[in-house]
Amino acid sequence: MKIGIIGLPQTGKKTLFEVLTGYTCSDKDLASNKPIKSVAEIYDARFDALVGIYRPKKSVRARIDFELLPKIEQDTIAKGEIFKDIINLDAICHVVRAFHDDAIYHIKGSVDAARDIETINAELVLHDLVFIEKRLERLENTLRKIADKSGTRERDLLIRLKEQLEKEMPLRLLTLDKDEKKIISGYPFITLKKMLIVLNVSEDKLGDTAFLGQLTNKLAPLGIDSMQVCAKVESEIRTLETEAEKKEFLEALGIQEPAINILTGLSMKALDLISFFTASGEEVRQWTVPANSLAPEAAGTIHSDMERGFIRAEVMKYGEFIAAGSEEKLKEAGKFYVKGKDYIVEDGDILHIRFSV
Numbered sequence: 001m002k003i004g005i006i007g008l009p010q011t012g013k014k015t016l017f018e019v020l021t022g023y024t025c026s027d028k029d030l031a032s033n034k035p036i037k038s039v040a041e042i043y044d045a046r047f048d049a050l051v052g053i054y055r056p057k058k059s060v061r062a063r064i065d066f067e068l069l070p071k072i073e074q075d076t077i078a079k080g081e082i083f084k085d086i087i088n089l090d091a092i093c094h095v096v097r098a099f100h101d102d103a104i105y106h107i108k109g110s111v112d113a114a115r116d117i118e119t120i121n122a123e124l125v126l127h128d129l130v131f132i133e134k135r136l137e138r139l140e141n142t143l144r145k146i147a148d149k150s151g152t153r154e155r156d157l158l159i160r161l162k163e164q165l166e167k168e169m170p171l172r173l174l175t176l177d178k179d180e181k182k183i184i185s186g187y188p189f190i191t192l193k194k195m196l197i198v199l200n201v202s203e204d205k206l207g208d209t210a211f212l213g214q215l216t217n218k219l220a221p222l223g224i225d226s227m228q229v230c231a232k233v234e235s236e237i238r239t240l241e242t243e244a245e246k247k248e249f250l251e252a253l254g255i256q257e258p259a260i261n262i263l264t265g266l267s268m269k270a271l272d273l274i275s276f277f278t279a280s281g282e283e284v285r286q287w288t289v290p291a292n293s294l295a296p297e298a299a300g301t302i303h304s305d306m307e308r309g310f311i312r313a314e315v316m317k318y319g320e321f322i323a324a325g326s327e328e329k330l331k332e333a334g335k336f337y338v339k340g341k342d343y344i345v346e347d348g349d350i351l352h353i354r355f356s357v
Contacts, residue, residue, distance in 0.1 A: 042063065
């Protein structure tokens with residue numbers, strides 16, 4: 001599962017990518033005009049709490065794959081190059097410039113975040129619409145020659161998708177059944193993907209969320225989450241060596257939590273992932289799994305043998321565990337659960353998998 005960072009030139013997307021992943025983009029990387037790939041750790045307060053309680057010899061956070069895509073310019077749109085990169089993603093993070101700095105040019109000549117969001121969204125809708133029109137034309141020609149039930153079903157579905165796009169609405173808002181998803185599974189639809197908007201604001205605007213509120217109300221009906229960040233500040237936080245220094249810096253700015261932590265959480269949501277944990281004195285580890293996964297599937301993310309030989313999952317609910325203070329007290333309270341193959345793993349579960357191979 002991977003999420004791609006896109007945006008117009010000079011929006012701060014490279015800085016954000018570097019802060020997220022800890023990877024410094026070289027001139028060679030940027031000159032390649034190809035996606036730059038790295039991974040970001042997911043910052044989850046529950047993981048930190050478990051590490052504090054178990055004090056394990058080893059602790060491992062979950063990670064998300066990120067890709068920094070080449071800048072979006074008119075020529076990359078016209079040639080369709082940027083779309084080829086987006087097609088391979090599972091979700092999109094669109095970084096939008098909302099800061100004013102006369103020393104940094106804007107490709108449109110002025111800073112207007114709402115305009116830039118609409119521009120990119122319109123291009124993504126147009127991409128999908130053009131593909132459908134071409135596919136429908138070929139399909140209609142085929143159906144004139146040969147009557148085919150599967151072709152007719154596909155045509156009817158594509159017409160429905162086309163009507164959605166013509167209303168300037170993304171395909172992700174449509175409810176598709178299993179068969180319909182299978183019909184279009186190989187098609188390069190971009191607006192089916194979850195999307196996240198990140199406003200890159202100046203330091204003095206970090207506490208001002210008025211525009212973000214307006215934007216959120218406008219984008220939520222389109223299935224788009226939004227947040228704001230000051231990439232410059234997040235980059236400065238990254239350079240601080242100790243947690244004490246970071247905490248002092250954040251307090252001075254009136255920030256409770258680095259925006260990067262919030263961004264990784266929203267990225268999880270965009271990818272439709274949840275977290276579960278394994279915890280002991282040896283190791284505390286955070287894992288990710290698609291929402292609504294069964295216990296054997298979660299076990300499989302740890303090791304394929306665990307899924308193959310799954311017997312049961314011993315489950316502690318994070319909130320109940322923290323309230324109890326220890327595994328022993330949780331068991332005394334009768335809140336240590338044993339679940340079978342049909343158990344759907346919930347976000348925050350602490351699992352111990354029993355298996356035999």
